[in-house]
Amino acid sequence: MRGARINSRWVCSPQKRIVEVLYLTSMSMNAKYAVLVMSALILTAGCVGEAGPVGEEGAQGPPGVQGPTGENGADGAQGPPGEQGEQGPSGEDGADGEQGPPGEQGGQGAPGDQGEPGQDANTSYIAQLESEIAANEAMISQLEFALANATSCQLVAYGNCAGAWLYGENLSGLDLTGINLRGAWLNYANLDGAVLRHADMMGATMHQASFRNSTMDYVEMRSALANYADFSYASLRYSDLSNAIILYGNFSNADLDYANLNGVRLWGGDFTFTEFEYADLTSAEFWSSDLSNSSLRYSDLKFASFSGAVVEAVGVDWHGAYCFQTVRYGAVDDCEEIFEDV
Secondary structure (H helix, E strand, C coil): CCCCCCCHHHCCCHHHHHHHHHHHHCCCHHHHHHHHHHHHHHHHCCCCCCCCCCCCCCCCCCCCCCCCCCCCCCCCCCCCCCCCCCCCCCCCCCCCCCCCCCCCCCCCCCCCCCCCCCCCHHHHHHHHHHHHHHHHHHHHHHHHHHHHHHHHCCCCCCCECCCCECCCCECCCCECCCCECCCCECCCCECCCCECCCCECCCCECCCCECCCCECCCCECCCCECCCCECCCCECCCCECCCCECCCCECCCCECCCCECCCCECCCCECCCCECCCCECCCCECCCCECCCCECCCCECCCCECCCCECCCCCCECCCCECCCEEECCEEECCHHHHCCC
């Protein structure tokens, strides 16, 4: 193989040219073998070929990792106005404003319709006088009846003074047991300390009369009128005051045990330390009255009303009272808790 040449088309780099020279000039067989091995090693690496044609575009690769957030850009130009929205709900009424100044006086109004012809002055005056005379005659007749009864009235026990006019009379301390005072006029009369046991005073008028310390057990006082009357310390046990009207009366320390006060009106009264044990107070009205320290033990309070009255936490004794639809403490109450023994 001496003098052989390596095909020049294999030579594609300076390194391969060196191998060819070494091969041709080597003098030793071993050297040639070594050069052949080296040449083979270099040749196996291959030569860099010419650039081939551009290949087809490959498929799109997967998205890369999101990069960091960039800085905010500059503000853009203001856009055009949007369309007008729907009208919102009405707001709440505002506070009243201050009163404005008075307006100017208006013009004169149109004339009204003509009224009906009036009565003759003399006729109208005469009619008025006749009405007043009739009223006075009725009052005179009533006074004459009262005076006649007063004249014949016997202010003694079991006397008859029905309808008598006893206005402002001083009857204090008298024994008037069983007297008939039905329909009598006792306004401003003084009966302090009088004994009126079993007296008939039904329908009597006794406004601002005084009965302090009087004995009035078993008295008949149905439908009596006694506004502002004073019954303090009086004894009215077993008396009948049903349907009486006694507004703003004073019953302080009075004894009304077993009394009948069915339907009585006792508005605005003073009932402090008053006894009502076993009394019938059905439908009684104690509106705005003061019952501090009073006793209603075992009384009948069906449909009674204590609206506005002083009854709570002031020593009122309700023990054993019977309630049904009773207005107590500002509400309808059946008093269930007061049946318990104390």
